[in-house]
Amino acid sequence: MSRIVYVNGEYLPEADAKISIFDRGFLFADGVYEVTSVLDGKLIDFDGHAVRLERSLNELDMPNPISKDDLLEVHRKLVADNGIVEGLVYLQITRGAPADRDFVFPNPDETRPTVVLFTQNKPGLAETVNPVKVISVEDIRWGRRDIKTVQLLYPSMGKMMAKAAGADDAWLVEDGYVTEGTSNNAYIVKDGKIITRALSTDILHGITRAAVLRFAREAQMEVVERSFTIAEAQAADEAFFTSASAFVMPVVEVDGAQLGDGNPGPVMTRLREIYLEESLKKAV
Numbered sequence: 001m002s003r004i005v006y007v008n009g010e011y012l013p014e015a016d017a018k019i020s021i022f023d024r025g026f027l028f029a030d031g032v033y034e035v036t037s038v039l040d041g042k043l044i045d046f047d048g049h050a051v052r053l054e055r056s057l058n059e060l061d062m063p064n065p066i067s068k069d070d071l072l073e074v075h076r077k078l079v080a081d082n083g084i085v086e087g088l089v090y091l092q093i094t095r096g097a098p099a100d101r102d103f104v105f106p107n108p109d110e111t112r113p114t115v116v117l118f119t120q121n122k123p124g125l126a127e128t129v130n131p132v133k134v135i136s137v138e139d140i141r142w143g144r145r146d147i148k149t150v151q152l153l154y155p156s157m158g159k160m161m162a163k164a165a166g167a168d169d170a171w172l173v174e175d176g177y178v179t180e181g182t183s184n185n186a187y188i189v190k191d192g193k194i195i196t197r198a199l200s201t202d203i204l205h206g207i208t209r210a211a212v213l214r215f216a217r218e219a220q221m222e223v224v225e226r227s228f229t230i231a232e233a234q235a236a237d238e239a240f241f242t243s244a245s246a247f248v249m250p251v252v253e254v255d256g257a258q259l260g261d262g263n264p265g266p267v268m269t270r271l272r273e274i275y276l277e278e279s280l281k282k283a284v
């Protein structure tokens with residue numbers, strides 16, 4: 001089915017949407033992105049994504065070409081025009097397409113950023129719980145993982161390494177500690193405590209992470225923000241990950257070691273319930 005997508009102010013059938021070969025997103029991965037999920041035809045945590053987008057752009061000295069209100073309108077129109085009930089909206093902003101390939105950033109007065117948005121339809125998203133097996137791989141990404149750039153080759157390779165090993169995803173490990181998943185934040189549960197790495201430039205500051213930790217604390221669950229090892233994860237009672245497109249998802253195997261009885265655990269299951277219920281209340 002052909003989608004209606006958004007490119008630089010225009011709504012177009014996907015086949016008619018075109019970007020210059022000189023676009024710095026294409027040539028240098030000089031761009032940032034956000035993924036916002038849609039449930040019941042509404043956007044989950046739009047505000048959180050808009051705030052993080054602004055921060056990513058600031059960190060890269062990239063002008064913000066679109067106001068938050070306009071961005072919300074584009075999101076809503078794409079959701080409506082494409083009949084999305086459950087799915088997601090992908091947004092990408094790059095530094096635009098200067099006249100030539102050049103490492104030096106173009107003058108923002110002459111080169112406008114490129115703004116692209118499209119939807120992905122995912123019926124059944126809220127009900128989908130796929131217990132995941134992870135392997136560990138070395139985290140060799142750059143040092144500013146808190147900026148949500150489109151530089152995703154290594155995470156993509158991590159996923160392929162996982163598939164080749166008969167697993168579903170990879171947890172990235174640096175100096176002996178898990179940083180995060182290839183496209184999600186990583187957690188373990190031990191003796192009722194929810195343990196996840198503290199925020200820094202080492203990981204993406206997940207919008208889902210922020211919400212889940214807030215809901216966990218509100219529900220009187222104990223949250224400990226500290227790094228953990230793969231050995232700790234293998235000995236944990238439960239493990240899970242969070243992301244805007246998967247919400248809260250169980251991890252049942254870590255480097256070949258099964259966790260508990262191999263089924264999604266009660267803490268993760270409860271957190272997923274609370275997250276979906278509370279996020280839907282505030283969806284726009």
Ligand code: PMP
Nearest residue numbers: 183184185204206207208243244
């Ligand atoms: N870490 C990484 C590396 C990611 O790519 C993502 C999702 N894009 C996340 C964490 C989760 O962030 P969010 O909850 O905002 O989707």
